[in-house]
Amino acid sequence: MKIAILGAGSWGTALAYVLINNEFKVNLWTRNSIDLNYMRENKVNKKYLPDVLLDKNIEFINNIEDSIKDVDVIVLAVSSQATRNILETIKEHVNKNQLIVNVSKGIELVSLKTISQIVKEFFPNNNFVALSGPSHAEEVSKGMPTTLVSASIDKRSAELIQDIFTTEYLRVYTNPDVIGVEIGGSLKNIIALGAGISDGLGYGDNAKAALMTRGIYEIAKLGKIMGAKTTTFTGLSGIGDLIVTCTSMHSRNRRCGILIGEGKKPKDALEKIGMVVEGFYTVESAYYLSKKYNVEMPITRELYKVIYENHGARDSVKSLMMRSKKHEIEEMILNPIEWN
Numbered sequence: 134m135k136i137a138i139l140g141a142g143s144w145g146t147a148l149a150y151v152l153i154n155n156e157f158k159v160n161l162w163t164r165n166s167i168d169l170n171y172m173r174e175n176k177v178n179k180k181y182l183p184d185v186l187l188d189k190n191i192e193f194i195n196n197i198e199d200s201i202k203d204v205d206v207i208v209l210a211v212s213s214q215a216t217r218n219i220l221e222t223i224k225e226h227v228n229k230n231q232l233i234v235n236v237s238k239g240i241e242l243v244s245l246k247t248i249s250q251i252v253k254e255f256f257p258n259n260n261f262v263a264l265s266g267p268s269h270a271e272e273v274s275k276g277m278p279t280t281l282v283s284a285s286i287d288k289r290s291a292e293l294i295q296d297i298f299t300t301e302y303l304r305v306y307t308n309p310d311v312i313g314v315e316i317g318g319s320l321k322n323i324i325a326l327g328a329g330i331s332d333g334l335g336y337g338d339n340a341k342a343a344l345m346t347r348g349i350y351e352i353a354k355l356g357k358i359m360g361a362k363t364t365t366f367t368g369l370s371g372i373g374d375l376i377v378t379c380t381s382m383h384s385r386n387r388r389c390g391i392l393i394g395e396g397k398k399p400k401d402a403l404e405k406i407g408m409v410v411e412g413f414y415t416v417e418s419a420y421y422l423s424k425k426y427n428v429e430m431p432i433t434r435e436l437y438k439v440i441y442e443n444h445g446a447r448d449s450v451k452s453l454m455m456r457s458k459k460h461e462i463e464e465m466i467l468n469p470i471e472w473n
């Protein structure tokens with residue numbers, strides 16, 4: 134079995150490390166020829182994961198068409214806003230037997246589509262898997278215990294991806310709820326930005342617990358209306374990924390939020406992180422999805438104002454706290470226990 138990984142960032146590189154050590158052949162594609170030459174010579178990705186040795190079963194490739202030739206699986210591992218361009222580039226060169234796997238976590242701006250929906254536009258006949266879950270590249274590439282979810286409407290594809298990525302430190306579950314896994318994985322990044330802002334403002338654990346709990350609630354509300362199963366949000370790609378991203382210093386979303394909370398302008402904070410901060414864009418997509426589906430998403434709305442409308446973060450927290458009083462669980466999401 135041969136696998137192409139399109140994108141040699143932190144996550145693409147960590148997944149390449151897993152696969153080559155499972156004795157699969159990997160083509161790792163990067164658009165950057167300087168990075169390519171360094172990787173070929175030194176067998177490490179200096180820019181994103183410098184301590185991880187990639188010294189067997191791997192080819193570093195700069196030509197994207199060559200990288201997907203004769204592979205069984207194509208893994209999309211660039212930022213989600215760049216994925217459409219990648220698909221456009223490879224569309225004439227993919228055959229219908231190649232399984233397409235997406236590992237990025239975001240919702241496309243303007244189209245408001247998830248990656249499975251974009252992939253379907255280009256490759257309606259190919260099987261598709263969304264591989265997601267609480268998994269920082271820095272830990273996976275050190276062999277630290279991690280769990281993922283392989284989501285596909287095709288059971289065999291979900292199980293194939295489960296098989297090839299499983300190691301003694303990486304446990305992979307399957308789930309047929311692709312949209313649920315995609316919405317959970319994408320929107321947790323918004324809440325992680327918020328958790329970071331809260332930390333940057335000097336607020337404590339109470340505020341973060343509130344953001345995480347009310348955050349997964351509004352994510353699940355939107356997800357349900359978009360066709361997801363509510364239970365998926367209680368799983369690894371939902372609350373699991375939300376917990377890891379809101380609490381870890383590995384998280385670029387959380388670190389970007391901390392800088393904003395400390396007073397940096399959102400654009401400057403993004404630039405300082407220097408890596409993909411998906412939540413920065415997904416907050417806009419989610420804001421418009423909440424309007425499109427008429428779902429109340431107060432945390433998303435306030436974060437949109439902070440990131441895109443120059444609204445003060447402390448004022449946004451006040452607005453959230455002073456909203457009109459309400460019941461905790463709305464009818465539409467679960468069956469709440471009613472008062473006697």
Ligand SMILES: NC(=O)C1=CN([C@@H]2O[C@H](COP(=O)(O)OP(=O)(O)OC[C@H]3O[C@@H](n4cnc5c(N)ncnc54)[C@H](OP(=O)(O)O)[C@@H]3O)[C@@H](O)[C@H]2O)C=CC1
Nearest residue numbers: 140141142143144145165211212215237238269270408409
């Ligand atoms: N890091 C992690 O722990 C995890 C990340 N993810 C998700 O994986 C996705 C990729 O993140 P990650 O690898 O961490 O990000 P990084 O910032 O580490 O790397 C981004 C990668 O995407 C490439 N890229 C960015 N823009 C473009 C573009 N316009 N065209 C082609 N390639 C582009 C970069 O290439 P270049 O270097 O040339 O700019 C680089 O290879 C994100 O959606 C993220 O949410 C999911 C799980 C874990």
Ligand SMILES: O=C(CO)COP(=O)(O)O
Nearest residue numbers: 266267268269384385386
């Ligand atoms: O998705 C991730 C962990 O599961 C990575 O999160 P960040 O992009 O915030 O680093």
